[in-house]
Amino acid sequence: MLKNPLRALLGALVVGVGLLVWSLSVGQEPLLGLDLQGGVEVVLEPVDTPENLALATEDNLNTAVEILRKRVDAIGVAEPDITTQTGGGTNFIIVQLPGIENQDDAVALVGATAQLQFRPVLLDLGDVGGLQALTEIGDFGEEITNGGPDVSDLNAGVISDPNDTPADQSAIFFTASQEEGGPLGPRMLVGPTEFTGTALSGAEALFLNQWQVQVTFKQGAEGLDLFNASARKCFVEQPTRSCPFGRLAFVLDGVVESAPTIQAPQFESRNVQITRANGFPEDEARQQALILDFGALPLAFSDPADPGAGLVRTVSASLGRDSLDAGLIAGLVGLVLVALYVIWYYRLLGLAAMLSLMFSGSLLWVIVSYLSVSRGLALTLAGVVGLIVSIGVSLDSNVVFFEDLKDHQRRTGNLSSAVNKSFPGAFSTVFWANLATLIGALILYLLTVGSVKGFALILAIASMLDLVATYFFMAPLVRLMVSRFDERPEMFGIRKPTSYRAETAEEATA
Amino acid sequence: MSGFARLLRNENDIDFAKVWKRTLTVSAVLVVLTLGALIFRGLNLGIEFEGGASWEVRSSEVTADELSSALEPFGLSDARIQKVANELWRVRGETDSTAQLEDIKDALAEAAGIAPSDVTANAVGASWGSEVTAKARTALIVFFVVLFMYISIRLEWKMGVAALVAVAHDIVLTVGVYAIFQLEVTSATVIAFLTILGYSLYDTLVVFDKIRENERRATGLDSVTYTQVASFSMNQVLMRCINASFTSLLPVVAVLVVGRYVLGAVTLQEFAIALLVGLIVGSYSSLFVATPLVAYLKEREAANVDRQISATKRKSAEVDIGAALDEADRSRSVRSRARGEGHRVTRGTGASVQAPKVTVTKRRNEAPVATKSEGERAPQGQIKPRPRKKKR
Numbered sequence: 001m002l003k004n005p006l007r008a009l010l011g012a013l014v015v016g017v018g019l020l021v022w023s024l025s026v027g028q029e030p031l032l033g034l035d036l037q038g039g040v041e042v043v044l045e046p047v048d049t050p051e052n053l054a055l056a057t058e059d060n061l062n063t064a065v066e067i068l069r070k071r072v073d074a075i076g077v078a079e080p081d082i083t084t085q086t087g088g089g090t091n092f093i094i095v096q097l098p099g100i101e102n103q104d105d106a107v108a109l110v111g112a113t114a115q116l117q118f119r120p121v122l123l124d125l126g127d128v129g130g131l132q133a134l135t136e137i138g139d140f141g142e143e144i145t146n147g148g149p150d151v152s153d154l155n156a157g158v159i160s161d162p163n164d165t166p167a168d169q170s171a172i173f174f175t176a177s178q179e180e181g182g183p184l185g186p187r188m189l190v191g192p193t194e195f196t197g198t199a200l201s202g203a204e205a206l207f208l209n210q211w212q213v214q215v216t217f218k219q220g221a222e223g224l225d226l227f228n229a230s231a232r233k234c235f236v237e238q239p240t241r242s243c244p245f246g247r248l249a250f251v252l253d254g255v256v257e258s259a260p261t262i263q264a265p266q267f268e269s270r271n272v273q274i275t276r277a278n279g280f281p282e283d284e285a286r287q288q289a290l291i292l293d294f295g296a297l298p299l300a301f302s303d304p305a306d307p308g309a310g311l312v313r314t315v316s317a318s319l320g321r322d323s324l325d326a327g328l329i330a331g332l333v334g335l336v337l338v339a340l341y342v343i344w345y346y347r348l349l350g351l352a353a354m355l356s357l358m359f360s361g362s363l364l365w366v367i368v369s370y371l372s373v374s375r376g377l378a379l380t381l382a383g384v385v386g387l388i389v390s391i392g393v394s395l396d397s398n399v400v401f402f403e404d405l406k407d408h409q410r411r412t413g414n415l416s417s418a419v420n421k422s423f424p425g426a427f428s429t430v431f432w433a434n435l436a437t438l439i440g441a442l443i444l445y446l447l448t449v450g451s452v453k454g455f456a457l458i459l460a461i462a463s464m465l466d467l468v469a470t471y472f473f474m475a476p477l478v479r480l481m482v483s484r485f486d487e488r489p490e491m492f493g494i495r496k497p498t499s500y501r502a503e504t505a506e507e508a509t510a
Numbered sequence: 511m512s513g514f515a516r517l518l519r520n521e522n523d524i525d526f527a528k529v530w531k532r533t534l535t536v537s538a539v540l541v542v543l544t545l546g547a548l549i550f551r552g553l554n555l556g557i558e559f560e561g562g563a564s565w566e567v568r569s570s571e572v573t574a575d576e577l578s579s580a581l582e583p584f585g586l587s588d589a590r591i592q593k594v595a596n597e598l599w600r601v602r603g604e605t606d607s608t609a610q611l612e613d614i615k616d617a618l619a620e621a622a623g624i625a626p627s628d629v630t631a632n633a634v635g636a637s638w639g640s641e642v643t644a645k646a647r648t649a650l651i652v653f654f655v656v657l658f659m660y661i662s663i664r665l666e667w668k669m670g671v672a673a674l675v676a677v678a679h680d681i682v683l684t685v686g687v688y689a690i691f692q693l694e695v696t697s698a699t700v701i702a703f704l705t706i707l708g709y710s711l712y713d714t715l716v717v718f719d720k721i722r723e724n725e726r727r728a729t730g731l732d733s734v735t736y737t738q739v740a741s742f743s744m745n746q747v748l749m750r751c752i753n754a755s756f757t758s759l760l761p762v763v764a765v766l767v768v769g770r771y772v773l774g775a776v777t778l779q780e781f782a783i784a785l786l787v788g789l790i791v792g793s794y795s796s797l798f799v800a801t802p803l804v805a806y807l808k809e810r811e812a813a814n815v816d817r818q819i820s821a822t823k824r825k826s827a828e829v830d831i832g833a834a835l836d837e838a839d840r841s842r843s844v845r846s847r848a849r850g851e852g853h854r855v856t857r858g859t860g861a862s863v864q865a866p867k868v869t870v871t872k873r874r875n876e877a878p879v880a881t882k883s884e885g886e887r888a889p890q891g892q893i894k895p896r897p898r899k900k901k902r
Contacts, residue, residue: 035777043635043638045635045637045638048637092638092641101627103627104612104626107608107611107612302635303606303607303608304608304633304635305563305605305606305607305608305609305610305611305633306606306607306635307561307562307563307604307605307606307635307636308561308635308636308637309635309636309637309638310633310634310635310637310638311632311633311634311635311638312608312611312631312632312633313630313631313632313633313634314615314629314630314631314632315630316566316568316627316628316629316630317627317628318568318628319566319568319628319630323777323778326768326769326778327765327778329768330761330764330765330767330768330769330778331761331764333761333764333767333768334760334761334762334763334764334765335761337760337761337763337764338757338760338761341756341757341760342753342757345753381698381777381778382697382698382701382781385698385701385702385705385765385778385781385785386701386705388761388762388764388765389705389709389758389761389762389785391757391758391761392754392757392758392759392760392761392762392789393709393712393758395754395757395758396712396713396716396754396757396758399750399753399754399757400716400750400754403520403746403747403749403750403753406520407520407746410519410520411836425723428719429715429716429719429720430716432664432715432719433711433712433715433716433719434712435660436657436660436661436711436712436715437708437711437712439656439657439660440653440657440707440708440711441708443649443652443653443656444649444653444704447645447648447649447652448642448645448646448649449641449642449645451697451698451701452646452649452697452700452701452704455701455704455705456704459705459708495515495518495519496519
């Protein structure tokens with residue numbers, strides 16, 4: 001027990017209030033999980049084929065996380081939380097986007113099984129209009145329709161579903177609009193996939209007189225050879241039937257990102273420049289480079305809404321808000337009831353317990369806020385329930401002390417010495433019991449996934465703060481109260497012995 | 511004076527040993543019943559575990575039929591539509607793609623006349639569900655093993671066995687309630703089950719700590735049996751247990767009540783039912799499952815059997831254990847002073863005389879000694895009170 005209760009109490013108060021003021025003044029507050037403020041959660045699981053699972057290395061998963069983060073940043077999410085989860089033989093990527101407005105877009109963006117494909121352009125509706133185009137490419141019509149979509153679909157506005165269209169068939173896709181996040185552009189009919197993003201080793205935006213995009217292919221058969229094979233087909237001065245316009249489209253997730261014209265039949269260098277007549281605007285060059293560099297996930301993921309794999313969760317903002325309100329109201333009501341009860345039962349001791357609860361509560365606020373800002377810890381509904389339950393548990397440690405105190409008072413009749421004698425034992429009991437809770441919480445934190453993790457963390461912090469508040473706040477406060485009202489045990493909820501006990505006590509002394 | 515008044519004054523003197531046999535039987539029967547329900551009825555698992563899709567629609571106007579007809583174009587006419595709370599509907603079905611999940615969400619929103627963004631949609635793949643379940647199972651096993659080791663080191667292995675049996679008892683009964691009433695088990699409920707693990711263990715450890723403290727005081731006292739010490743300890747901690755569970759239950763009850771009147775508290779209620787059952791069962795099991803088990807295990811030790819025999823000979827059933835323990839404390843302190851150990855024992859420096867393990871408790875157990883001998887110690891007053899605090 002601390003030597004000087006007044007100093008201990010003042011010290012605890014200064015630290016507690018100081019931290020709280022600091023936390024509030026820098027504007028830290030707990031981050032709300034998506035079940036409390038609405039949002040989107042997607043869990044991506046690699047497609048379950050041997051080749052694909054071999055790709056699911058830590059490096060590849062981290063690359064995928066980077067790509068997803070860039071995609072999510074593009075649609076503007078305040079606090080995206082994208083992590084990998086490695087489990088018994090399987091790896092998952094968990095994407096959490098709390099508070100996001102356009103949930104459908106986000107799900108489509110994250111959930112889509114992205115692959116960067118390079119496909120010859122068969123028809124660009126931006127270049128040639130509708131039916132006229134059909135006659136111009138008449139010769140190719142049969143080839144296109146054979147196993148591919150009906151070209152007349154172009155006019156009907158039909159778009160192929162990138163998930164359903166095999167890569168070796170022709171497909172009709174939208175063109176990406178130049179503006180970021182803007183509406184999708186005109187449709188384009190593209191041929192079978194020539195090669196995929198795996199042929200690229202990187203891409204960057206370069207400024208050489210004007211902004212351009214430089215693509216670097218991998219060596220030999222894995223990269224440059226594939227590109228050169230397409231270049232021979234598509235070389236604009238000798239277009240072939242499978243690449244009539246000399247253009248090769250970059251298709252990402254079923255959207256044509258761009259379709260540059262191939263200017264040579266053979267490329268010697270692995271570095272290939274993509275330029276535009278008047279140069280790219282800088283941001284567009286960077287965007288293009290980003291798409292080429294990071295556009296394709298290094299491995300394929302299952303559709304997260306597939307009954308076999310992954311997870312998609314969208315929580316409406318209003319429902320989240322209601323859950324939060326309900327949690328807060330329930331917590332407050334519970335707190336008031338508890339306060340009434342302990343103050344009725346333990347009087348001044350009950351008051352000390354409630355003040356101690358407020359003390360540990362404000363420290364908890366500071367810690368949770370700090371972890372929210374620095375580590376992205378989000379307070380979920382499970383966490384809120386953890387908090388509500390911890391009200392009872394932290395009172396429990398006070399109750400252990402109070403009952404011991406009363407027991408000692410009953411045996412010795414001296415309140416002041418009872419405090420000094422009962423606290424060490426009671427604190428030791430509480431310490432070891434809380435340590436058990438802490439161990440349990442850590443096991444849960446380390447070994448479980450999802451919302452259980454957040455809950456375990458809150459539980460662990462709360463049980464540690466319980467000990468801090470008991471030792472540095474509650475005990476000194478009780479000692480001060482006792483030294484002030486030494487002669488009035490009834491103010492501490494210690495009732496006079498019943499006649500039965502008083503009689504036996506008398507007998508004993510006699 | 512009523513029993514309650516005596517309880518308030520910590521004067522309760524209940525012979526717990528008498529009811530233990532009955533409570534253990536009741537618990538055993540309940541466990542068998544709930545295990546039966548678990549095996550034969552099974553749990554109503556949410557999509558988090560089984561895989562599948564669900565949507566939550568909030569509207570006071572829409573009917574189940576309207577929702578059902580909105581689902582028909584998607585071939586989901588057999589989807590389960592449930593009113594989970596005031597104005598809140600939960601639809602459960604299957605989807606095969608993200609696009610379909612979103613399409614159904616839009617269709618339901620249209621049927622209910624609300625914005626699509628106000629519909630909550632979930633789709634969980636079976637493999638993710640099994641992943642979550644597998645992890646929870648691993649965590650549970652590790653939890654039991656590590657905490658068994660913890661209690662064995664901190665207290666003793668027999669208490670470890672008893673505490674974990676009690677925890678398992680609490681979990682089985684709580685989960686059993688979900689099986690019997692076929693309440694849906696969601697990830698929220700799992701968290702509640704885990705909370706109960708922690709709470710129940712905490713409660714049991716506090717009780718065991720008291721038993722151990724009293725058992726140390728009773729060392730060398732062959733007039734009382736282990737069971738009597740345990741029962742006496744129960745009386746000492748009874749009010750603590752009642753108060754602790756009551757203060758823990760109040761917020762949970764608040765959650766349940768608020769849930770009835772405030773919207774959006776469905777998840778909270780899913781937590782609260784499990785917590786309510788678990789907290790009650792958890793407090794009960796510390797006193798009526800864990801302690802009798804410890805007493806049963808301990809009474810088979812040779813030394814404790816001897817105590818039983820000598821206690822029967824002395825017909826000490828009538829003995830006032832509290833007084834006997836006080837007396838034991840007093841005589842021990844007299845003896846230790848006679849050996850010249852005096853207050854050093856109290857300060858813990860004399861621990862080298864004893865086994866080193868007992869240092870902490872030794873100090874605590876001697877606490878009443880110091881009180882009793884206040885007068886005798888007066889001459890050496892300067893050495894006595896402070897050093898104890900320095901240690902902390």
